Amino acid sequence: MKKLTSALVFSSLLSTSAFADKWHMPTPYGDGNLPTQIAYSFAAEIKEKTGGDLDITVHSGGSLVKHTEIPKAVKSGQVQMGEVFMGILGNEDPIFKHDNIPFLATSYDEAKQLWEAAKPAVEKQLDKSGMKLLYTVAWPAQxxxxxxxxxxxxxxxxxxxxxxxxxxxxxxxxxxxxxxxxxxxxxxxxxxxxxxxxxxxxxxxxxxxxxxxxxxxxxxxxxxIPKNIVVVNKRAFGRLDKETKRIVLEAAKHAQEQSWSKVAERADKDTALLVENGxxxxxxxxxxxxxxxxxxxxxxxxxxxxxxxxxxxxxxxxxx
Missing domain, CATH: 3.40.190.170 (Bacterial extracellular solute-binding protein, family 7)
Incomplete structure (x- = not known):
């Protein structure tokens, strides 16, 4: 049944992508995780501000595309956008490994500085692969x-x-x-x-x-402190009108801000839950x-x- 559902979703993409009204965004993480919650908020903001003209469905928990297949699915246009843990792209180019190096950046301030240092190279490599960076979501320290x-x-x-x-x-x-x-x-x-x-x-x-x-x-x-990246297929993004592009990029900016403002709080809360559960x-x-x-x-x-x-x-x- 799952295979059939996925096939039906994928078969619908060709009919919807030309009008850019119904997009699909796979993410590997469950609904309880901060990155997925931010993804839902990101999609809701875009739907509201476009009056429903761009409606993004977030498929959480690897339900539509397996984690390792998400970059390929976005590159090929099989889905319009997706979220992926950046470190899994390390075999494609070493710059994607920057936030998986132990003790290179261990505080959130250091992680932000490292991201600003790496961001130009990351965007350049994504562009070569036919993808555009929208936003990142930091994880609590590993x-x-x-x-x-x-x-x-x-x-x-x-x-x-x-x-x-x-x-x-x-x-x-x-x-x-x-x-x-x-x-x-x-x-x-x-x-x-x-x-x-x-x-x-x-x-x-x-x-x-x-x-x-x-x-x-x-x-x-x-x-x-590693990160997820949310990327969009360049061709799909290019088909949007100017105002819709502005709304998507504005929502991405808000998602990025939300990520960095909430990650430390989430880390403390989840560490306390580990203790609470023995x-x-x-x-x-x-x-x-x-x-x-x-x-x-x-x-x-x-x-x-x-x-x-x-x-x-x-x-x-x-x-x-």
Missing amino acids: SLYTEMPVEQLSDLSGAKMRAYSPSTSRLADLMGTTPTTIQVPDIPQAFSTGIIQAMITSPSTGVDSQAWDYVNYYTDVKAW MNVSEPSEKLISELQTIGETMISEWKAEDPKEVGAILDRYNP
Whole structure:
């Protein structure tokens, strides 16, 4: 039934896109997550201000397109827009890895500065792929979920670690763990069946997947602050009239502002929910932080070596 529904939605796109009145926006995250809530608000603002002339349907939780397929779907025009975790594009170009590097930016102020440094290069690469950047949504800082207490990296030796981007796979290697690709909807089953024993992700993802049902420990390492990007197919955007384009870009600006203003509050709220539901939430030991910072330095060097000119320019512009 799901395949049939998706097929029907896709078959309708050709008949609607020419009039730009009914658009589809897949997002990989569930309705309880801040990025999805912002997406709904973004779509509602556009519908209201265009008098319903542009109606965007948000398909949450990977219900229409799987996460890894969303960029391709937007590029090809299969859907007009979509939301994706930027780090999964790291194999396409190293500039998409900038916010997946441990300890490069660990506060929200630093993350904003890093984004401003990287934004021109990101927009350039998206443009080459036939996509236009609309807005970003920051996640709370990424921390460590485990089945056992972790005071140093050797405590994780041999464990299978969830990976969800090229950078997190490399991080898992450097931590002495085995990277295992798991998308958000599959996290609970992966832990319960022993496919993974650890992951680094946000408190929001932990709450959304009810991490207390399958892990006991949350070590608040605050390793990095990643982002989602919301992109639109350039051809679809180009077919809009001037006023509708203005409304879309204005709504995107509001969505971006909402993202950065609410992310810290959401992080605190979701961390408190982890505690409330019985998880052992603790600050990392000095040894663990030192080991992770050393890995971060290694990953920064490796990242720069992938594209010394472009990555070097980002690092030069970034001055926290």
